[in-house]
Amino acid sequence: MGGGGAPGAPINEEELSSQERLGLSAFRMRLSDSYKGAKSDRAYAGAEWGGGDGDRPRLHRDERAVVRGAPILPEPEDGPAPAPEARRLSGRVAVGIVLVSGPGRLAMSSSQKQKIIAEIQNGLSYLGGAAPARDVTFVYDIKEPQIALPDTTGEPPAGSGIDAQYEFYERPWRDGALAAMGFQPGGNGIRSYIRQIKAEKRAQAAYCCFFTHYRLYHFAYCSGSYLTMSYENDGWGVDNLDRVFAHETGHVFGAPDEYAESGCNCGGSWGFFGRPNLNCENCADGGGVSCIMKRNSWDMCSETPFHLGYVTNVA
Ligand SMILES: [Zn+2]
Structure with missing residues (x-):
């Protein structure tokens, strides 16, 4: 990327590509008080993705x-099962x-x-x-x-x-x-x-x-x-x-939904490690715990890390 130089040197923004400029301006936006304020005052914080009262629709x-x-049409170079x-x-x-x-x-x-x-x-x-x-x-x-x-305009064909x-x-x-x-x-x-x-x-x-x-x-x-x-x-x-x-x-x-209205159950084989959905609200003890796959919150249950395929064997 442009603007290289000594660490801590100011960025020469004229050398940035349109992509780099967008990334930098977005990063600066996140540092602003108004952005931080909007985050701390966000609507429906902690609300379940299942929707409910108010204007928030089910996710x-x-x-x-x-x-x-x-739809994907087969291509000559495709193997029997293209790697995701x-x-x-x-x-x-x-x-x-x-x-x-x-x-x-x-x-x-x-x-x-x-x-x-x-x-x-x-x-x-x-x-x-x-x-x-x-x-x-x-x-x-x-x-x-x-x-x-x-x-x-219009609607999808009937049926x-x-x-x-x-x-x-x-x-x-x-x-x-x-x-x-x-x-x-x-x-x-x-x-x-x-x-x-x-x-x-x-x-x-x-x-x-x-x-x-x-x-x-x-x-x-x-x-x-x-x-x-x-x-x-x-x-x-x-x-x-x-x-x-x-x-x-x-x-x-490959992570599954965990909120009740998703119709989840605690079984299945999900994500990289093929683990069941044990924090599903419909069957976990007490409805389970908060999690990004359940609620509008920065929380992570104990199951979703395996579904996401995080490297989990950390000393
Ligand atoms: Zn979902």
């Missing part, structure tokens, strides 16, 4: 923590942030972009800091595709399955953004992008997230290797983007 629709996402790019939350983790900007009110302003990056930094600094081995480093790639597509309803809203702007980024449409383009940043960043894991103002079937969701989030974050609000992002990242790495 997932139809009890789907992970949806199918963009995010098997465990360990080592260097590349995060692709795609800030999708459309016409008019669908434009993503520079202050909104800065806020999104700040929220992601904040959410992932929690997940990185919670790693027992302190071995997790997030490295970012930021894309800012500009597309001319109007917002989606569409749930996955098709997500895809109805997501596909037009997503494939437009992928084209603007130089990738093919659908899951293949997303996979190519994730693999590209994983290689470029010399990372052990990689995933990406699309941020948009376009209409969605639901305001935040995980499609396995990628996330889709609306800037407004529905009733949870923009100051909770950090925790929603951290929670959804949990799903990328």
